[in-house]
Amino acid sequence: MDKQTEQKRAAGEYAASLIEDGMVVGLGTGSTVKFFIERLAARINQEGLDIVGVTTSRQTSSLAKGWGIKLKSVDEMPGIDITIDGADEVDVALNGIKGGGAALLFEKIVALNSSRNVWIIDESKYHPKLGTFPLPVEVVPYGSHQLLKRFADADLHPQFRRNADGLRLTTDAGNYIIDLQLTEITHPQALAYYLEQTIGVVEHGLFLQVADAVIIGGDDITIIERQA
Structure with a gap:
């Protein structure tokens, strides 16, 4: 071990x-x-x-x-x-x-x-500080590609999480996950608020x-x- x-x-x-x-x-x-x-x-x-x-x-x-x-x-x-x-x-x-x-x-x-x-x-x-680990964002499948583009435009460096077979991972609730590659999260409360106000986001991984x-x-x- x-x-x-x-x-x-x-x-x-x-x-x-x-x-x-x-x-x-x-x-x-x-x-x-x-x-x-x-x-x-x-x-x-x-x-x-x-x-x-x-x-x-x-x-x-x-x-x-x-x-x-x-x-x-x-x-x-x-x-x-x-x-x-x-x-x-x-x-x-x-x-x-x-x-x-x-x-x-x-x-x-x-x-x-x-x-x-x-x-x-x-x-x-x-x-x-937080940010070394990619921030997961759970999103509904419908419109998820548009969300990916919106996150990219906001410089959040998004990627769909995928299974070993290359398909988008589906959560227990039937949603997708977009991982944000951020390096450092300077203002976690502000980021949480932004994600919570974004239509199509089900939940984010900031606890x-x-x-x-x-x-x-x-x-x-x-x-x-x-x-x-």
Whole structure:
């Protein structure tokens, strides 16, 4: 196991220790969350925890079901106690870019219905500013080529995300993703507002003031709480 994978494992397993009996738990998407789900399933089996999971993607649903975790949809539950999710990039204010796994829409819905959001990352994801990771924008297929041109005219350097076969990737909600290659996002709030006002955009991967805490895996676990 390489250093980055070991850090992901450490962060995911630590996050599993935060889960208490009777909780409704949001289950994020991605390689780091995989370690969390595996450790949570072990705790459920060993300690008899009564946990209900709310998933953010078909991929996570399949993984959680395979481990025997009881699942409900976000619309079946009055609320979610805590959501554990990964992030593709996190800045010092605990703002993040998410959506590398193409689950940003469902991840944001689950996050906004959660009392507490905790992100688990390896140290390579923690940066002074956002922008190193391409910013995903989920868009409806109809008119998506026009959106691509509009983003290009705004110097946002857009590209359709594609599958290995070269076809445009389709999200769980049936939409496309346009990735913006930005290098550095100087004004994330302004960019978020611009994207939210653009017709055809379903959701964007800027998660601003969403994470309550970030767990960074390493030789020693680092926990950073968002300042009010």
